[in-house]
Amino acid sequence: MMLRRELLKGNTEALLLSLLANGPKYGYQIVKELERRSGGYFSFREGTLYPALHRMERAGLVEGRWEPSPSGQMRRYYYITDKGRRQLEVLQREWRAFTRAVSLVILPEQA
Amino acid sequence: MLPEARAYFRDLRQRLRLAPGKVQEVLRELEAHLEDRTAEGMEKGLPREEAVRRALAAMGDARLVAQELYATHARVSWPTAALAAFPHGVAGLVFLVQGWRWPWLVGGLLALATLVSLLSWRRGQPLWVYPWVGYALALPVAAGLAGVAIVVGGMRDIVGGRVAPLGHPGLWAIAASLPGLAWGVATIVRRLLDRDWLHLTVALLPFPSLGIGWALFRWPDPPAWSGGLMALSFLGVAGLTLTFYRLGSRTLRVWVLALGLPLLTLYTAITYTGGLLSPTGVTALVVAIAVLLLPPWLDGWWGREKRHRAA
Numbered sequence: 532m533m534l535r536r537e538l539l540k541g542n543t544e545a546l547l548l549s550l551l552a553n554g555p556k557y558g559y560q561i562v563k564e565l566e567r568r569s570g571g572y573f574s575f576r577e578g579t580l581y582p583a584l585h586r587m588e589r590a591g592l593v594e595g596r597w598e599p600s601p602s603g604q605m606r607r608y609y610y611i612t613d614k615g616r617r618q619l620e621v622l623q624r625e626w627r628a629f630t631r632a633v634s635l636v637i638l639p640e641q642a
Numbered sequence: 643m644l645p646e647a648r649a650y651f652r653d654l655r656q657r658l659r660l661a662p663g664k665v666q667e668v669l670r671e672l673e674a675h676l677e678d679r680t681a682e683g684m685e686k687g688l689p690r691e692e693a694v695r696r697a698l699a700a701m702g703d704a705r706l707v708a709q710e711l712y713a714t715h716a717r718v719s720w721p722t723a724a725l726a727a728f729p730h731g732v733a734g735l736v737f738l739v740q741g742w743r744w745p746w747l748v749g750g751l752l753a754l755a756t757l758v759s760l761l762s763w764r765r766g767q768p769l770w771v772y773p774w775v776g777y778a779l780a781l782p783v784a785a786g787l788a789g790v791a792i793v794v795g796g797m798r799d800i801v802g803g804r805v806a807p808l809g810h811p812g813l814w815a816i817a818a819s820l821p822g823l824a825w826g827v828a829t830i831v832r833r834l835l836d837r838d839w840l841h842l843t844v845a846l847l848p849f850p851s852l853g854i855g856w857a858l859f860r861w862p863d864p865p866a867w868s869g870g871l872m873a874l875s876f877l878g879v880a881g882l883t884l885t886f887y888r889l890g891s892r893t894l895r896v897w898v899l900a901l902g903l904p905l906l907t908l909y910t911a912i913t914y915t916g917g918l919l920s921p922t923g924v925t926a927l928v929v930a931i932a933v934l935l936l937p938p939w940l941d942g943w944w945g946r947e948k949r950h951r952a953a
Contacts, residue, residue: 558671559678577675578702581668582710589714607671 657708713890723887726770734876776845839941
């Protein structure tokens with residue numbers, strides 16, 4: 532569980548940008564979507580999610596906008612920016628290189 | 643909202659210590675999240691109270707959430723940190739070139755700091771403005787102290803049967819202006835405390851150095867090295883300010899100021915006097931300790947006052 536939390540922490544930016552690349556979402560939707568797409572493997576705590584989103588907003592990677600949700604309640608939707616898309620491409624490239632390198636070492640029979 | 647949720651958000655509001663607009667936005671966003679989590683729990687068949695309780699537990703400890711959000715919003719970029727430290731650099735330069743010999747220059751720079759502070763304050767209090775506010779405060783504080791000294795001296799002359807240099811009308815005029823000055827300074831201090839007492843500490847950082855500088859240049863012919871010493875002292879304050887603004891953790895910020903300011907003051911005072919137990923050294927150290935202790939103490943007092951009025 533500890534290892535999973537560390538992995539999540541180290542890849543928060545890549546995970547959030549990947550989720551937002553498919554369309555704008557508000558915090559609760561992000562939590563649910565991450566749980567769904569990771570098959571329940573990852574789960575964001577709010578204390579991690581919102582500081583990360585705000586940090587990325589300050590860095591210009593995402594942009595928050597208050598908009599009505601389908602139920603009519605106002606929610607803060609996060610949109611990925613052009614800078615965020617470029618950053619996501621960099622992170623994806625890095626991730627591919629990293630996982631390949633790790634696999635070569637710890638799973639040599641599958642490499 | 644249930645009492646547990648109200649208590650959680652009240653706790654969070656007190657701990658956030660961000661710009662008022664940002665605090666409102668963060669709380670609104672987290673409240674919306676709590677609503678969604680609660681609705682999810684109720685859809686699964688939980689009673690409302692239990693759903694809220696579980697949603698709050700999932701949010702995490704208010705102290706930790708506040709710490710993370712503070713670290714996110716308080717840390718500034720290098721250019722912004724440099725802008726915050728800029729007035730200390732200018733103060734150091736003034737001492738280096740012995741600029742105190744030209745009162746119009748010192749007065750002009752303090753007036754400029756006041757103008758920048760006022761304009762920035764009206765545009766939403768950017769984080770870099772607090773050191774500028776410190777220099778804006780220096781002018782009324784110095785005028786107030788000088789006013790008190792003139793009035794007390796004048797009263798002594800009158801009681802002792804001597805002729806007061808300013809005469810009665812002048813003394814009364816200065817005495818009458820002192821409450822206005824005190825009110826002005828108190829208003830600024832209160833506004834700083836409303837945002838975060840640490841900003842008041844940052845604003846007051848140059849005061850120990852200003853005190854040593856004042857003591858040094860009361861000499862009719864200050865030694866040639868004194869300008870360089872004071873410039874170094876202000877460079878130290880600029881370094882402290884830069885470090886403060888580049889750190890995200892509030893705890894680290896407090897430690898940097900709590901250790902850095904007394905050490906810097908001690909170094910300057912010892913270099914100046916050749917020993918700590920000189921009146922100037924002791925006074926500067928007392929001012930440094932006051933700069934560190936006064937803001938949290940005032941914050942506690944002002945917080946209690948506000949809660950009392952709200953009740």
